Amino acid sequence: MSTDTRPVDEPAFSGLAERHRRELHVHCYRMLGSFEDAEDTVQETFLRAWRRRETFEGRSTFRTWLYRIATNACLDRLARSRPEPATGGEVPWLQPYPDRLLDELPAGDADEPESLAVARETIELAYLVAVQHLAPRPRAVLILRDVLGWPARDVAELLGDSVNSVNSALQRARAGMREHLPTERQDWTGGQEDAGTRELVRRFTDASVATDIDRLAVLLRDDVRSSMPPTPGLSAGRDAVVAGWVEDGFAGMTGLRAVPTSVNRQPAVAFYHWREQERAYLPLTLDVLRITGGAITEIVTFGADRFARLELPERLLEDA
Structure with missing residues (x-):
């Protein structure tokens, strides 16, 4: 069935909509910063789309029509639950996104280096945190224009605004992003994983399991940042991060094990803690790392x- 064909019954509609579920979920995740909120919003999108199926006239693709509904559903959710954007570099509602699900995204223009870079960088946690500091409508404009590549006139039509207003909102959004991202692009994206990155992650993992703060400290860049959503607080700088570990009693911990993984196209390490009563190592924390220039x-x-x-x-x- 062509994506421009109007689905006439529920099975046809569901089959067509399901093709776009993962990319819509990622779109809502960028808007909301929360995996679970994105799940709920995609469900709301499909419900709204089914109820309004007669309004699909084929003037745009079915995919574009769904994106319009999803964006408005995100804006409605933000208006209800988070009318104010994040502040101070903290995003308490931030949740990770599994790489295995990102692998389900359609290839699209994935062979083009620029498209690859945009897709990767705009799903990393640094980008997600920065975009959550924007007001909802400029946030939508930024994602639709810079991530999805929509023309300004299409964004204006979706938001019921003028092209001039959309262009103005985009400039404000880009300026806001610059305030919350390092100056140079290479300073905030981890980029493609290489042998050096893998070795650094291995050293971080070994030092963490050993709870060796001195070994960990040398792996950190001077301006390293650390946070634990949804717990309030953002540590900035190596001394502050190390002091937080000491204060939390991390150096005295024993019985840790680690499993390497990846989320948001970034290296991550899942830590487990021995529980004598369970006779097993149980989940403790997941550390997601951003690595730049050979340092965390x-x-x-x-x-x-x-x-x-x-x-x-x-x-x-x-004994595993």
């Missing part, structure tokens, strides 16, 4: 509640 520039730590969604093992056995 950011650590975002998520709790054990994220492990199931990421399909990480629910436990590690003693």
